Amino acid sequence: xPEDYNTVHEIVGSYAVRAKLETDxxxxxxxxxxxxxxxxxxxxxxxxxxxxxAIAAARVAGSAKLxxxxxxxxxxxxxxxxxxxxxxxxxxxxxxxxxxxxxIASLRE
Numbered sequence: 001x002p003e004d005y006n007t008v009h010e011i012v013g014s015y016a017v018r019a020k021l022e023t024d025x026x027x028x029x030x031x032x033x034x035x036x037x038x039x040x041x042x043x044x045x046x047x048x049x050x051x052x053x054a055i056a057a058a059r060v061a062g063s064a065k066l067x068x069x070x071x072x073x074x075x076x077x078x079x080x081x082x083x084x085x086x087x088x089x090x091x092x093x094x095x096x097x098x099x100x101x102x103x104i105a106s107l108r109e
Contacts, residue, residue, distance in 0.1 A: 008033040011044075012051055012066075019055045022065040032068065038094055039075060039087035050074055 009028070016023045026032060040046035053074035058066050061073075068088055075086040087093040 002030070004037065005030055005033045007044075008037060008047065011048055012036070015048075015051050015055055016066045019059065019066075021055060021058055021063070024065050024067045026068050027066060027071075032088075035087045035093060036071065039071075050078075053077065 012027060013023060036047055036050065040048075040050055050071060054070040055066060057070040057073035057077070061070070063070070072083055072086050072088045075081070075088060076083055079086075083089060
């Protein structure tokens with residue numbers, strides 16, 4: 001994963017710039033990038049989709065800055081999970097969601 005942080009940074013940054021949003025400092029670190037990639041099941045298409053959905057959430061909120069909360073909003077809208085049980089908020093996020101079904105919590109099984 002660490003060698004891909006640059007790619008994740010470019011994805012998030014370029015989409016935010018295109019949407020004319022600043023990027024919050026909390027998004028610009030390895031922990032967040034790892035959480036985003038895990039949320040997207042290590043699939044670039046899902047990482048991009050979550051980023052686009054987070055930007056849409058920022059726009060709906062009228063925010064000038066892309067925040068971690070917008071990624072949480074995108075995740076909750078997609079999964080209908082509780083806000084505290086997302087890859088962006090939970091300390092054990094890596095064990096909660098399976099790579100083969102990234103938007104379905106393992107806890108439900």
